[in-house]
Amino acid sequence: ATRMLDNVIDISHFPLTAQAKAAHASRRIGLGITGLADAFAMLGVRYGSESSMEIANAVMQAVCEAAYRTSIGLAKERGIFPEYRATEYLAGDFILSLPHDIVEAIQQNGIRNSHLTAIAPAGSISLLANNVSSGIEPIxxxxxxxxxxASDGSITTMPVNDYAWSLFRxxxxxxxxLPDYFVxxxxxxxxxxxxxxxxxQAHVDQxxxxxxxxxxxASFGQCRxxxxxxxxxxxKGCTMFRANPATGAVLSPAGKRAADSACP
Structure with a gap:
């Protein structure tokens, strides 16, 4: 996956020359995950439990360390990203948090990509993957x-069912x-x-x-x-969404849950 995303930088057609220069100078990519909540449900683990915390940590650690090791290998094969400055880069807090062997390998070989991990909303991607849960969100x-x-401006409401729930059914x-780990x-x-x-977050550099x-x-106090x-x-960041009649929502619960969360 790291190699593929590195390739994307080279084959992409950027609208502006400045964008192309910036992308090639840092070769920043963003490898992440999606479907985390569905994975928990399929493992019989409740989202938010201690077990889910441990699994999430282990999964992202594995992704992060594999990405960094691959990028180091790509540096030997294809070259280091142009803006690499060893002293400053190796002094970064995130780099210093990595396993010693990775830091040592960067010292010896450099690295292909300045940044490697990010977790996107992944709503559309997850929908294409049979509607697995989005990113790190609960179902x-x-x-x-x-x-x-539609292209003519009309709006159609389509039913969508969560993948893990559909598989259970x-x-x-x-x-x-439903078992209590389905939430x-x-x-x-x-x-x-x-x-x-x-x-x-401990394993995400972006x-x-x-x-x-x-x-x-929901009250102002709850949101605050x-x-x-x-x-x-x-x-690093957090967003909240409160259903309201002014903005509406692209996605809304169906059935009883719809009544519970509906706008007044």
């Missing part, structure tokens, strides 16, 4: 409705009770979601997309507390 809703805008039947976004309290994000979903009746807690955890 938004087992059954949801998605608004799709396929294996166990439409009426089998939706509104079932996972914001602080728990932020704590899981913090487990991943940004992490994270959205806390609130129902329409999310950002205070994110700040206290030292998180």
């Amino acid at each position: 938004y809703a087992f059954q949801a409705e998605r608004k799709v805008k 396929e294996l166990h039947g439409a009426h089998a009770p 939706e976004a509104y079932d996972v309290d914001p602080l728990t979601q932020l704590k899981l994000q913090s487990q991943l 940004s992490i997309s994270k959205t806390i979903n609130f129902p329409a009746n 507390d999310v950002f205070v807690q994110a700040y206290r955890l030292g998180l």
Whole structure:
């Protein structure tokens, strides 16, 4: 994956010359993950549990270290990124947090890409992958409705079902009770979601997309507390979305959950 993303820089056609120069100077890429919540459900692990925290940490650590080792190998094969300055780069906090053998290999060989890991929202990509859960988010809703805008401007509402939920139904039947490790976004309290994000952040050298979903009746205090807690955890960023009639939403829960989270 790291090699593929490095190739993308060379074959991309950038709108502006300045963009091309910047991309080639740092060769920054953003390898990440999606479908994390579905993976938890399929492993029988509840999102936000101690086990899920450990798994998330281990998964992102594996991705990060594999990406860095591959980029070091690519530096030997293809060359170091042009803006590489060994002293400054090796003194970076994130680089110093990496295993000693990786830091030592960068000292000896340089590295192909200035930055390697990022976690995107991955909404559209996840939809293309049979609607797995997006990025690091909890499963938004087992059954949801998605608004799709056609070329003529008309809006069509399409039903979308979560992949892990659909697989469970396929294996166990439409009426089998869901195990307690199947949870939706509104079932996972914001602080728990932020704590899981913090487990991943240790292995991400760029940004992490994270959205806390609130129902329409959420108070200002509840929304404020999310950002205070994110700040206290030292998180790079966090977004909150509160359903409201003014902006609407591309994705909305179906069934009973729709009534619980609906705009007044």
